[in-house]
Amino acid sequence: MDSxxxxxxxxxxxxxxxxxxxxILQIPFLIGVIAYLVCWGLALNQTYLNNNYPFxxxxxxxxxxxxxxxxxxFTAFLRYIIKIDELKNIVNFATVIGVMCYAAALGILAVDxxxxxxxxxxxxxxxxxxxxxxxAFCISCYFTxxxxxxxxxxxxxxEINKFGFPRSFAHHLHEAMPAIxxxxxxxxxxxxGSLGGVPSVLYGRPFAYREGFLVWPWTFFLFILSAMACGxxxxxxxxxxxxxxxKKQLVKRNVIDILAKISGWxxxxxxxxxxxxxxxxxxSLAPSVGAPAGSFYANQPYGWWxxxxxxxxxxxxxxxxxxxxxxxQNQPLLILACLLNCAGIFMNRWIMSVQTxxxxxxxxxxxxxxxxxxAEWASTLMWVWLSAIVISIxxxxxxIFPQEKELNPL
Amino acid sequence: MFPFIxxxxxxxxxxxxxxxxxxxxxxxxxxxxxCGIRAFFDWLCxxxxxEH
Numbered sequence: 001m002d003s004x005x006x007x008x009x010x011x012x013x014x015x016x017x018x019x020x021x022x023x024i025l026q027i028p029f030l031i032g033v034i035a036y037l038v039c040w041g042l043a044l045n046q047t048y049l050n051n052n053y054p055f056x057x058x059x060x061x062x063x064x065x066x067x068x069x070x071x072x073x074f075t076a077f078l079r080y081i082i083k084i085d086e087l088k089n090i091v092n093f094a095t096v097i098g099v100m101c102y103a104a105a106l107g108i109l110a111v112d113x114x115x116x117x118x119x120x121x122x123x124x125x126x127x128x129x130x131x132x133x134x135x136a137f138c139i140s141c142y143f144t145x146x147x148x149x150x151x152x153x154x155x156x157x158x159e160i161n162k163f164g165f166p167r168s169f170a171h172h173l174h175e176a177m178p179a180i181x182x183x184x185x186x187x188x189x190x191x192x193g194s195l196g197g198v199p200s201v202l203y204g205r206p207f208a209y210r211e212g213f214l215v216w217p218w219t220f221f222l223f224i225l226s227a228m229a230c231g232x233x234x235x236x237x238x239x240x241x242x243x244x245x246x247k248k249q250l251v252k253r254n255v256i257d258i259l260a261k262i263s264g265w266x267x268x269x270x271x272x273x274x275x276x277x278x279x280x281x282x283x284s285l286a287p288s289v290g291a292p293a294g295s296f297y298a299n300q301p302y303g304w305w306x307x308x309x310x311x312x313x314x315x316x317x318x319x320x321x322x323x324x325x326x327x328x329q330n331q332p333l334l335i336l337a338c339l340l341n342c343a344g345i346f347m348n349r350w351i352m353s354v355q356t357x358x359x360x361x362x363x364x365x366x367x368x369x370x371x372x373x374x375a376e377w378a379s380t381l382m383w384v385w386l387s388a389i390v391i392s393i394x395x396x397x398x399x400i401f402p403q404e405k406e407l408n409p410l
Numbered sequence: 411m412f413p414f415i416x417x418x419x420x421x422x423x424x425x426x427x428x429x430x431x432x433x434x435x436x437x438x439x440x441x442x443x444x445c446g447i448r449a450f451f452d453w454l455c456x457x458x459x460x461e462h
Contacts, residue, residue, distance in 0.1 A: 124411050128427040141434050148442065164456055169449035176441050183437055 005159055005397050009405040012396050022392065025385045032382020035375040036111055044114045048373045055353045057372035058112040061380045063195055063349035065101045065108070066139070067223070068342060071231030072098020072146060073188035076181040078262070089255045092400040093242075094235045095149045100390055102143040104383035109136075111379055131194040131201065138191030145184040149177065153398045189224055196223025199352045206289045207296045208356040210281065218277050219352070222270065229266035230345040232259040233318075233338040240335055242395060248408045250401040253329070260334060264322025267341060271315050278307070299367040302355050310351060314344030 001015040012018070038046050049056045075094035079087040110116045122136045155161065155170035173180075193216065199208035200217035210217040236256055243250050282293035297304045321327045321337035328334055360367050372380075394400055411418075411428065418424065 124415060125417050126411055126428070128423045134427070137431050141431070141438070144438060148438065164453040165449055168452040169445060172445035172448045172452075176445050180438070180441055183434060187434065 002397075005157060007158055007397075007399045009410060010408070011410060018392070018396060022389055025389050025392075028378075029382055029385040029389070032378045032380075032385065035378035035382070038375055039111050039114075039379060040116065046373075047376050048370060049376075050368075050370075052368045053354065053357055053370040055357055056370060057354075057376045057380055058108050059353045060346070060350040062105050062108050062112070063353060064346040065104050065383070066192065066195060067227040067230055067345045067349065068234040069098045069101025069105070069231065070188065070192060070227030071233075071235035072101070072149075073142070073181075073184050074228045074231045075235060075259070076149070076177075077185045080178040080181040081185065084258065086255050086258055089401070089403045090235065090239065090251050090259065092153055092402070093239060093251075095146060095153070096391060096394050096400060097235055097238050097387075099143075099146045099150050100383070100387035102139060102146055104387065105139060106143060107383060108380060131197045134194045135191045135198070138187045138194070142184055142187040142191065145180060145187065148173070148180055149184070152177075153394070153400060156399050157397055188227075192224045192227045193220040196220045196352070199356050202356070205356055205359070205361055206286055206291050207359045208352060209285070209289075210277070211285065218273075222274055222277060225266060225270040225273065226345055226348060229263055229270050230341050232263040233322075233341040236260060236263075237335065237338040237342060238391070240331075240338075242391065246395070248404075250404050250407065252403055252407065255403075256334070257328060260322050260328050260337075263341070264319060264328070264337075267315070267319045268323060271311065271319055274311060274315070278311070296359050299358065299360075301369070302358055306347075306351060306355065310344060310347045314340050314347055318344070 006012050013021075047056070049058075072094045075087055075091050078084045079091045110119060113119055122133060123140075126133050126137070152170040152173040155166040155173075160166050161170070196219035197212075197217050199205070200210040200212070200219040203209050208219075210219050212218045212220060236259055239251055239256070286293050286296070296302075297307065318337035318340040321333050322341075328337075354370065358367065358370065413420065
């Protein structure tokens, strides 16, 4: 039925089966839509956010998703600026993933601010001294960049490409892509970093507060590095999930190996700096404000296990796997490393946002625990289902995997 | 965001911050228009060739 829209030389599942798949994804997606309507219609008291936890699952997920979406800017950086030619075979898919990650980040912020009708105030009445303003500006601009990077893929659809203007427009966009990618890299560096800077300028919260270089706390640089380290792993992970559902190989293993190796080195560099930062904070900074490091891990569930899991299990283990050529080429181990790396970034962002708020800062403060309710979970996970739908449609109708024909001859 | 908005302050922070934003947005708009105009002329030339 839709065979005219499917790229030439590739095979896709029957249209009916595709509709069933999209229909299945619609069910949890609609639950998410209901959660959005509940939060917008009845206000944020429908969630478990409160005065102790104004930042909860939404912000932690936002920070995590933006880090995972870093694969798009970093792959584009490697492809168009460092000129690693093999990455042209995965950069399109990294862009699709990036579009959905940033759409999710903006969508989650739209519900988190509670008053979406006043969302434009951050632009109109910009507080130029706030890192969050910089983040809002950069995310919005970078999402535009990602849409521009996605546009030539849409224009290369078999039917659209028959028309002269879209074909020529896509061609010229490809030519301009290095310049557009460079703008994207500039924007990404700043918003990834500023997200790290937001908790670390809070000198009233010594758990997150850090010194730094000029106006940038050390976590500014740690967040950039960690996004660069985990983004490619997320791209690999989603590529492998897509391959599993498509039941065929879509990208050559040497392309995946390049990304995994670069990710491993960056993760190693990040871990060294993170460990130095943590030791420096625990030995010097935290005691200097009258709070020994142990006091921050005194309340369950945020015990010492959090630090050990984040740096050790979700950091050092994937780093060793990604740096070892033999381990990296073992596919189950590679997937495990990517999973641990991505989980590590989520845990790091949760710690920097939610655990920072959890730690009592006054002697009369009490520790309160926080767990998200159904509305927060459903509205956050809604973006997973929507991303799956968009990726499914993109994979079916757009030429996002240039090596597919070669790897799967008809 | 603009000098005509009541809370605008003409200081270095505003000029650097907003200037960078406008520069980025300007570059994106120029890049898109450049590609669009070139594609339009390509299409126009090819159409002319077919008509002759």
